[in-house]
Amino acid sequence: xxxxxxxxxxxxxxxxxxxxxxxxxxxxxxxxxxxxxxxxxxxxxxxxxxxxxxxxxxxxxxxxxxxxxxxxxxxxxxx
Amino acid sequence: xxxxxxxxxxxxxxxxxxxxxxxxxxxxxxxxxxxxxxxxxxxxxxxxxxxxxxxxxxxxxxxxxxxxxxxxxxxxxxxxxxxxxxxxxxxxxxxxxxxxxxxxxxxxxxxxxxxxxxxxxxxxxxxxxxxxxxxxxxxxxxxxxxxxxxxxxxxxxxxxxxxxxxxxxxxxxxxxxxxxxxxxxxxxxxxxxxxxxxxxxxxxxxxxxxxxxxxxxxxxxxxxxxxxxxxxxxxxxxxxxxxxxxxxxxxxxxxxxxxxxxxxxxxxxxxxxxxxxxxxxxxxxxxxxxxxxxxxxxxxxxxxxxxxxxxxxxxxxx
Numbered sequence: 001x002x003x004x005x006x007x008x009x010x011x012x013x014x015x016x017x018x019x020x021x022x023x024x025x026x027x028x029x030x031x032x033x034x035x036x037x038x039x040x041x042x043x044x045x046x047x048x049x050x051x052x053x054x055x056x057x058x059x060x061x062x063x064x065x066x067x068x069x070x071x072x073x074x075x076x077x078x079x
Numbered sequence: 080x081x082x083x084x085x086x087x088x089x090x091x092x093x094x095x096x097x098x099x100x101x102x103x104x105x106x107x108x109x110x111x112x113x114x115x116x117x118x119x120x121x122x123x124x125x126x127x128x129x130x131x132x133x134x135x136x137x138x139x140x141x142x143x144x145x146x147x148x149x150x151x152x153x154x155x156x157x158x159x160x161x162x163x164x165x166x167x168x169x170x171x172x173x174x175x176x177x178x179x180x181x182x183x184x185x186x187x188x189x190x191x192x193x194x195x196x197x198x199x200x201x202x203x204x205x206x207x208x209x210x211x212x213x214x215x216x217x218x219x220x221x222x223x224x225x226x227x228x229x230x231x232x233x234x235x236x237x238x239x240x241x242x243x244x245x246x247x248x249x250x251x252x253x254x255x256x257x258x259x260x261x262x263x264x265x266x267x268x269x270x271x272x273x274x275x276x277x278x279x280x281x282x283x284x285x286x287x288x289x290x291x292x293x294x295x296x297x298x299x300x301x302x303x304x305x306x307x308x309x310x311x312x313x314x315x316x317x318x319x320x321x322x323x324x325x326x327x328x329x330x331x332x333x334x335x336x337x338x339x340x341x342x343x344x345x346x347x348x349x350x351x352x353x354x355x356x357x358x359x360x361x362x363x364x365x366x367x368x369x370x371x372x373x374x375x376x377x378x379x380x381x382x383x384x385x386x387x388x389x390x391x392x393x394x395x396x397x
Contacts, residue, residue: 042122042328045293061289 008055008074015050019043029071041065051077083215089208089252090259091397092154092219095147096248096364097140098351099131105241114237124327128244128352130229135245137169138176141225142183144247144360149184149221152251159251160217161190163208165200165224165356167277167385168231169193180223190217197275198323198384199265200224200356201248202391205380206263208252223249224356233283242326243284244352248360250397261310264302265390268294275385295329295383300336302391303381310393317342318376319366319396323383324348324358339379343371355384363396372396 003011013024020043033039039047044067048059055077059067067073104127105116119125131140141164149156162181169176177191196203201224208220228243252260274290277283303322307314317339322330324347334344347362354361359380366372374396381391 040122041289042292045289046296046332049293049297061287061293064289 005074005078008077009070011054012051012070012073012077015047015054019046019050027070029069029074031070032068033070034068086213086215086254088255088258088260089210089212090255091205091394092251092253093148093151093397094248094250094360094364094367095144095149095151096246096361097143097147098129098246098361099135099140101130101132102127103130108241112235112237112240114241119241122326122328123242124346124349125241125352126349129246131227131245135227137166137225137227138179138183140227140245140247141166141176141180141223141249144225144249145180145221145223146184148249148251152219152253154219154251154253156184156186159186159189159219159221161208161211161220162186163192163194163204163220163222165194165196165204165222166226167195167197167200167355168226168228170230176225181221184221186221196356196382196384196388196390197386198325198353198355198358199382199386199388199390201359202263202380202382203265203388205250205252205260205394206265206390206392209260212252212254219251219253221249221251222360223247224358224360226355226357228284228353228355231277231284236283238288239284239286242353244354246351246354246357246361248357248362248364250360259395261306261312261393263390263392264306264309265388266302267389268298268387271387274387291387292326292329294387295325296332299381299383299389300333302389303333303337303379306379306381306391306393312377312393314339314379315341316377317379317393319343319345319363319372319378320381321345321359321363321366321378322381324351324362325353325383333381337379342379356382367396
């Protein structure tokens, strides 16, 4: 059974919480990593690496910089 | 033809270091570029760094650090048969630094060559020194990591200028009845050669920060674990983990994955900055001086940087 968007959001929130300490409940799809969550470019790399381990989807650095919001990451993982 | 008997082991007999006196704080940097103490500390973990004076060369710093290590070893200069300087920031193409430094230290006509494996250079030089001692190619070897990154950095570029610094560290390597330097695990990733570069003599140091960060936080802990495994040492037995002082977040990420619970992790970068090939002997020498590590304990040293190159081995702290 394919993971639903809600499942992916939960996993991504957990990853972000582990790397940055931001409460998982604050990680919602419309949030911007830089403006709302104050996550820097190095933490984004750590999140991308953890997401790759979790979902088997590689997010290269040149794609990573285009992922501005949590929703962008969810879409990237689903596609 | 005959060859000498292989010595049972090589050992670090003594360490020494040198830092230029000029301290540059994060607040000092805010005067020339758009940055802040908070920004720098959260990205790279550095509070201050040392910057050499205009007239102070790589060779000058290497000579002081090497002289201190030699003095601490108790050896006389004529007992050293080989001098290796690991550096990637020499001002001159030729001569190399090692012959110049050896001469200044009164070491009479040793073998002398420089190693360029960027920030991994010290571990490459250490492995080479250990092999030379064991094979009978040299009785004792002076290994020095020395860098003047400040002259290759664009001091208006906050992505690099906040990181790099100047300094030197040195080790004297000699023979031993029991192994004091474990087998080296080394390698390279030339497919990522463009990630860190100084293209030519008029260029500044360029670094793709995210690419390097991703590589360093994912590819290196297996190297660290293999260096332990090849030396027959469990990470829990390590008294110290001294990785290249690249970025505090890289250091902590590798340390976490290494699982060396009892090891003191070198965080010399906080006050010394990233000094490339000098950072490992500089950090270990300072930790020893401050009493943070004890003689006889096992330390894992792990260099990594431009090339990309990496090398690591377990050593007994002198």
